[in-house]
Amino acid sequence: MVTGGYTGATHERLEFVLESGAIRRLVSKRVVLARDWTARRTGDTRGREALLLDHSAFAPVWECFACPYVAYGLGEGEITLVMDDLEPQLFPDVREPLAEDDEVRVVEALARLHARFWGSRALDVPGLARTAQLVGVLDADVARNPPVLAQLPAQIAERMVRGWRTALDRLPARVADRMREPASELAAMWSGLPLTLIHGDAKIANLARLADGRVAAFDWALAAAAPAAVEMGWSIAVNATRLARPKEAWLELYRQRLAAHLDSAPEGAAWEAMTHAAVWSGARMLLWSKAAALETGGRAAQTEWDWWVHRLEDAAR
Numbered sequence: 001m002v003t004g005g006y007t008g009a010t011h012e013r014l015e016f017v018l019e020s021g022a023i024r025r026l027v028s029k030r031v032v033l034a035r036d037w038t039a040r041r042t043g044d045t046r047g048r049e050a051l052l053l054d055h056s057a058f059a060p061v062w063e064c065f066a067c068p069y070v071a072y073g074l075g076e077g078e079i080t081l082v083m084d085d086l087e088p089q090l091f092p093d094v095r096e097p098l099a100e101d102d103e104v105r106v107v108e109a110l111a112r113l114h115a116r117f118w119g120s121r122a123l124d125v126p127g128l129a130r131t132a133q134l135v136g137v138l139d140a141d142v143a144r145n146p147p148v149l150a151q152l153p154a155q156i157a158e159r160m161v162r163g164w165r166t167a168l169d170r171l172p173a174r175v176a177d178r179m180r181e182p183a184s185e186l187a188a189m190w191s192g193l194p195l196t197l198i199h200g201d202a203k204i205a206n207l208a209r210l211a212d213g214r215v216a217a218f219d220w221a222l223a224a225a226a227p228a229a230v231e232m233g234w235s236i237a238v239n240a241t242r243l244a245r246p247k248e249a250w251l252e253l254y255r256q257r258l259a260a261h262l263d264s265a266p267e268g269a270a271w272e273a274m275t276h277a278a279v280w281s282g283a284r285m286l287l288w289s290k291a292a293a294l295e296t297g298g299r300a301a302q303t304e305w306d307w308w309v310h311r312l313e314d315a316a317r
Contacts, residue, residue, distance in 0.1 A: 001027070008035040013085060025085035026070065031221070032078045037151050038221050042133040047079030049220045057122035061197070064113040066216040068208070086216060089208040095241040102209055103244040108257050109215045110202060110235070114228040115261030117197035129224035131190065134200060134234075135284045136183025137222075140164045143288070163288030170291065170305075175312045179284065186284065190277050193227035200224045202231060203238045228258070229274045233282025237290075240304055247307065251275055276315040283308055 001011040014026045033039040033047060042048075050072045052058045061067075071082040091098060098106070117123065138156075142148050143164035149157045168176045178186075199206075200222025208216045224230070232254060236247045243250055259265035266274050290308055293301040 008032070008037070014082075027083050027085050029081045029083070030078065031080075034077055036221070037153060037156075038137070040151050041137050041148075042129040042222065042224075044127070044129070044221070046127055047074060048127055048129065048223055049081060050074055050079040051125070051127045052220050052223060053081075055122075055125055057120075057125055058197070060116050061113065064116055065109050066210055066214040068216045068218050083218060086208040086218070089210055089216070091204050091207060091209060091242075093205065097244045098204065098242055100244045103250070104253065105209065105213065105215050106202075106204075106207060107250070107254050109217070110199070110231060111254055111257035112261055114196040114198065114231070115258055118262060119194055120197065123195050123197060123225035128197070129200060129222055129226070130187070131224070131226040131230060132183040132187040134222060134224050134226060134230055135186055135281045137285065138288065139183055139284045140168060140179045140288075141182065159292050160288045163290075163292035166294065167287050167291035170294075171309065172313060172316075174316050175309070178280070178312075178316060179287070183284065186280060190227050190229070190273075193229060193274060193277060195225050196228050198224050198226050198228065198231040200226075200231070200234070201238075202235050204242045227274070227277060229277035230281045232274070233278035233280070234285055235282075236278070237282035237286040237308075241300075251278070279308070279311045279315050283312055 001013055009029055009031045011030075012028045014028055016024045016026070018024060031039070031047065031049070033044060036044075038044070039048075052061055053069055053072045054074065068083040068086055069081055070084065073080040091102065097103075136142070138160055142152075143161045149161070152160070168179065171179065199217060199220060201219055202217070206217060206219040208218075210216055232251060236243065236250055245253070255265070255271060287308060290301070290305050294305055
């Protein structure tokens with residue numbers, strides 16, 4: 001199969017004719033960790049995506065998201081995952097907003113996941129990514145680090161370097177300085193935020209709407225023990241063209257759904273700290289792409305850029 005990813009994973013579509021005559025379609029994904037840049041950048045040496053299937057502590061994940069996996073294999077430096085072929089259930093691959101009901105389903109599933117693992121002992125299981133690894137995976141520091149750039153696919157590295165150059169030139173000085181700080185310093189600032197299990201790459205392309213209304217999630221290679229704010233920031237950044245409502249409304253919807261599943265949901269100053277962390281983390285991971293999009297000169301790209309700059313200035317204060 002040809003996919004839109006850059007990780008180097010190989011995919012095969014499998015079709016089985018059962019004795020009953022029914023047809024079962026599956027997809028096999030093979031990951032060689034040494035060739036997967038996300039694994040190398042986040043210190044994944046055992047196959048994080050398989051970890052969620054191999055360790056009983058993560059069984060509740062599949063109460064929040066429908067599990068697409070039917071089998072997995074662990075090898076020396078590689079993993080294989082076999083999952084249902086979800087192509088008919090994938091959200092349309094278009095740069096257009098989801099239906100509002102679908103967005104509610106997605107946000108509900110994320111909130112349930114975060115609430116279920118809020119402060120959980122499962123977060124101590126070795127192998128999960130950590131906050132600094134995620135917010136530093138493609139940050140401004142990477143753009144000026146040739147050895148790290150060499151680990152990335154050329155298409156990503158070239159655009160990211162160009163995008164960070166544009167972003168740092170255009171950002172207010174105070175914000176640009178914060179963007180240059182090591183990811184570890186930013187993560188330390190958020191040490192007071194509760195940790196939970198996050199998907200790590202909750203873009204719409206990694207989700208599917210099943211016939212029964214549930215949402216299935218795959219590509220858990222960046223699953224992490226991190227503040228929910230990291231997931232919030234990445235979601236509104238990577239899904240900017242897919243959001244059915246303004247970003248502030250998306251964040252409020254998430255707050256409401258999280259509150260429905262937590263005995264003591266963040267409010268007031270605690271919620272403000274989470275939203276500021278979401279803005280910083282989303283920008284650290286993807287502001288370079290917002291800046292690169294400005295090269296097209298489109299109004300939508302400028303509006304998107306302006307939103308992030310305005311919110312970063314607020315957070316910097």
